Amino acid sequence: MKKVLISVLMGSAMAVGASAASAATLDDVKAKGAVQCGVSQGLPGFSNPDDQGNWTGIDVDVCRAVAAAVFGDAKAVKYTPLSAKERFTALQSSEIDLLSRNTTWTMTRDTSLGLNFAGVNYYDGQGFMVRKSLGITSALELDGASVCTNTGTTTELNVTDYFRSHNMQLELVQFEKSDEVVQAYDSGRCDVYTTDASGLYAQRLKLTNPDEHVVLPEIISKEPLGPVVRQGDDQWFNIVKWSLFAMINAEELGVSSANVDEMKESTNPAVRRLLGLEGAFGEALGIPNDWAYQIVKQVGNYAEIFDNNVGPDTPLKISRGVNALWSNGGFQYAPPIR
Amino acid sequence: MAAKPHHSTGQTSTKGSIFNDPKVRGIIYQLVLVAGLVYFFWSIVQNAAHNLEKQNIASGFGFIENTAGFLPNQTLISLSATSTYGQALLAGLLNTLLVAVIGIILATIVGFVMGVARLSNNWVVSKLATMYIEIVRNIPLLLQLFFWYFAVLRNLPNPKDSSNLFGVFHLNNRGLFMPRPIFEAGSEAMLVALAVGIVGAIGVSIWARKRQVKTGQRFPAFWTGLGLIILLPVLAYFLSGRPISYDYAELKGFNYKGGMKVIPEFVGLTLALTIYTGAFIAEIVRAGILAVNHGQTEAAHALGLRNGPTLRLVIIPQAMRVIIPPLTSQYLNLTKNSSLAVAIAYPDIVSVGGTVLNQTGQAIEVIAVWMIVYLSISLLTSILMNWYNRSIALVER
Numbered sequence: 001m002k003k004v005l006i007s008v009l010m011g012s013a014m015a016v017g018a019s020a021a022s023a024a025t026l027d028d029v030k031a032k033g034a035v036q037c038g039v040s041q042g043l044p045g046f047s048n049p050d051d052q053g054n055w056t057g058i059d060v061d062v063c064r065a066v067a068a069a070v071f072g073d074a075k076a077v078k079y080t081p082l083s084a085k086e087r088f089t090a091l092q093s094s095e096i097d098l099l100s101r102n103t104t105w106t107m108t109r110d111t112s113l114g115l116n117f118a119g120v121n122y123y124d125g126q127g128f129m130v131r132k133s134l135g136i137t138s139a140l141e142l143d144g145a146s147v148c149t150n151t152g153t154t155t156e157l158n159v160t161d162y163f164r165s166h167n168m169q170l171e172l173v174q175f176e177k178s179d180e181v182v183q184a185y186d187s188g189r190c191d192v193y194t195t196d197a198s199g200l201y202a203q204r205l206k207l208t209n210p211d212e213h214v215v216l217p218e219i220i221s222k223e224p225l226g227p228v229v230r231q232g233d234d235q236w237f238n239i240v241k242w243s244l245f246a247m248i249n250a251e252e253l254g255v256s257s258a259n260v261d262e263m264k265e266s267t268n269p270a271v272r273r274l275l276g277l278e279g280a281f282g283e284a285l286g287i288p289n290d291w292a293y294q295i296v297k298q299v300g301n302y303a304e305i306f307d308n309n310v311g312p313d314t315p316l317k318i319s320r321g322v323n324a325l326w327s328n329g330g331f332q333y334a335p336p337i338r
Numbered sequence: 339m340a341a342k343p344h345h346s347t348g349q350t351s352t353k354g355s356i357f358n359d360p361k362v363r364g365i366i367y368q369l370v371l372v373a374g375l376v377y378f379f380w381s382i383v384q385n386a387a388h389n390l391e392k393q394n395i396a397s398g399f400g401f402i403e404n405t406a407g408f409l410p411n412q413t414l415i416s417l418s419a420t421s422t423y424g425q426a427l428l429a430g431l432l433n434t435l436l437v438a439v440i441g442i443i444l445a446t447i448v449g450f451v452m453g454v455a456r457l458s459n460n461w462v463v464s465k466l467a468t469m470y471i472e473i474v475r476n477i478p479l480l481l482q483l484f485f486w487y488f489a490v491l492r493n494l495p496n497p498k499d500s501s502n503l504f505g506v507f508h509l510n511n512r513g514l515f516m517p518r519p520i521f522e523a524g525s526e527a528m529l530v531a532l533a534v535g536i537v538g539a540i541g542v543s544i545w546a547r548k549r550q551v552k553t554g555q556r557f558p559a560f561w562t563g564l565g566l567i568i569l570l571p572v573l574a575y576f577l578s579g580r581p582i583s584y585d586y587a588e589l590k591g592f593n594y595k596g597g598m599k600v601i602p603e604f605v606g607l608t609l610a611l612t613i614y615t616g617a618f619i620a621e622i623v624r625a626g627i628l629a630v631n632h633g634q635t636e637a638a639h640a641l642g643l644r645n646g647p648t649l650r651l652v653i654i655p656q657a658m659r660v661i662i663p664p665l666t667s668q669y670l671n672l673t674k675n676s677s678l679a680v681a682i683a684y685p686d687i688v689s690v691g692g693t694v695l696n697q698t699g700q701a702i703e704v705i706a707v708w709m710i711v712y713l714s715i716s717l718l719t720s721i722l723m724n725w726y727n728r729s730i731a732l733v734e735r
Binding site: 109152170 | 411693696701
């Protein structure tokens with residue numbers, strides 16, 4: 001009996017002890033040989049699997065950039081598809097190392113959830129989609145409408161706030177998965193489908209007749225979307241943050257996946273620092289010095305990942321707009337590497 | 339605490355013999371086990387609290403008081419956009435209870451009808467019941483849920499082309515809209531009349547039974563009682579000057595406003611739960627009826643009872659003893675299966691809780707609320723059904 005009791009006590013003590021010591025995320029990632037990245041369950045342009053299970057999208061490219069920086073291999077990523085509801089718990093419980101899943105940066109999430117947003121890879125805002133046949137031109141005409149949306153997102157709060165502040169009534173119909181929202185909206189359960197504007201363009205492709213639907217001009221909220229990590233591991237936070245900044249700086253400096261090898265000959269000190277030819281910026285992050293070279297070479301600069309995934313030549317046909325570089329009148333701005 | 343007397347008596351003999359006393363030893367083992375379990379769960383709670391604090395994640399139930407800022411699309415209590423998370427969760431709980439209670443009632447009816455039908459001598463009826471049972475209980479509930487929801491939804495018209503009945507009932511893909519009665523002053527008389535009618539009906543049935551026992555003559559107590567319950571309030575309605583007015587649903591803009599509304603999510607969920615659980619209950623009813631010896635039927639027939647009364651008075655009461663325990667399990671299953679509502683936007687406790695979880699990020703607290711809610715509902719159902727089971731159990735004399 002004594003033995004049993006002692007072993008129970010030891011077991012519990014060990015359980016407490018093991019959880020108290022948490023290893024650095026970078027060491028965990030290196031030991032696993034891959035970055036475990038939380039993505040969406042399928043949002044074209046952001047994170048979407050093809051029929052062979054290969055993930056593509058602007059959020060997926062952030063995961064690939066981090067893998068390229070750490071391992072010099074953009075393929076060293078394992079994906080975990082998560083619903084809106086599951087995503088933060090998965091990150092908090094260390095099931096994933098990095099959450100890159102069209103996630104809006106809000107104060108609650110940045111503070112009381114114990115998370116850190118490493119930057120913004122897409123500036124978005126919430127919009128409304130309706131049938132053209134309704135003949136509506138403004139969101140202010142939506143009084144009394146039924147509105148379909150996803151649970152567990154910022155959208156349900158924004159839309160309730162918007163209708164409340166304009167003294168309008170709404171019926172909010174909230175589904176767990178976005179595929180069901182699309183189906184319910186398509187079958188006429190709702191007059192309005194609301195989510196981030198980029199999501200509306202992406203989901204419109206799944207409707208029976210995409211041309212019969214129109215996205216209203218009003219953008220009712222700020223939705224800065226970006227990668228998220230856990231609080232308390234500054235090294236990993238810095239790696240993710242600077243992987244994103246490296247892509248934006250590369251675009252600004254005119255370095256792309258096509259010309260990155262030629263650019264190694266460049267005399268511009270900013271380019272030489274970016275590509276790891278001068279200074280030891282990689283070492284300061286605890287990763288190889290050619291980290292940014294690998295990102296640009298294997299994943300591309302910000303303009304490339306935008307154009308390949310959501311740009312005008314893709315089915316989503318989204319223009320750069322506010323996501324242009326600051327020097328072109330947009331918001332994308334990265335601190336210098338120096 | 340019962341250990342004390344044993345312990346003190348044990349102390350009078352040698353030290354080793356305390357532990358040789360099987361009673362004392364048993365109590366010590368149990369105390370140690372309880373202490374071990376308490377420590378185990380305490381350390382889990384401590385561990386979780388410690389880790390949450392270390393990761394800067396908020397904990398505790400303080401969020402219940404905060405403004406929720408969202409509105410479920412069906413609420414049995416009145417909510418506004420400024421209601422708290424606690425009120426939103428309560429609305430979700432009531433929605434779960436509503437669908438569970440109505441689902442249980444309907445599934446029981448479907449189950450009893452189908453269970454008896456499967457035993458019918460009529461070939462067509464029994465084969466139809468068999469087909470229903472075998473098809474429905476072998477398809478996963480989630481698929482049936484999607485089927486009923488989207489099948490129902492796709493076939494309903496837009497609000498502008500809704501089907502109307504008498505110009506006051508409107509059916510479209512936003513729901514079924516009905517007039518809402520408004521009780522004005524004077525409608526209390528109807529309530530009194532209803533109470534009198536119910537008491538009268540019970541009185542008539544007691545009197546009729548006594549008379550039948552005494553004289554053998556039968557009296558149509560059921561129809562008389564039904565007449566009393568319906569006629570008296572109707573009479574009161576006209577005598578007190580028709581105190582009920584109606585709030586009719588009207589098409590305004592996108593949608594019907596006013597009146598009462600049944601949302602399609604509720605219809606889809608109730609249909610799926612009823613049909614799915616009804617198939618299992620049908621098999622339980624069939625097993626219960628087959629468990630009653632055929633000699634009972636023959637004896638009842640020999641006494642001159644027809645098929646109906648034989649089933650009602652002889653077979654079913656005996657079958658109930660076999661039916662009730664597994665039926666309880668089905669009721670519990672139905673209640674817990676109602677959590678699939680989240681798939682089709684019915685705002686039950688899981689759906690609302692999920693939203694709360696995401697807004698506040700307090701996963702442990704919200705999951706604790708879910709577990710407490712389902713545990714409480716299930717234990718309550720269990721207690722009621724066990725009480726009923728005891729009341730109909732065979733009493734040995």
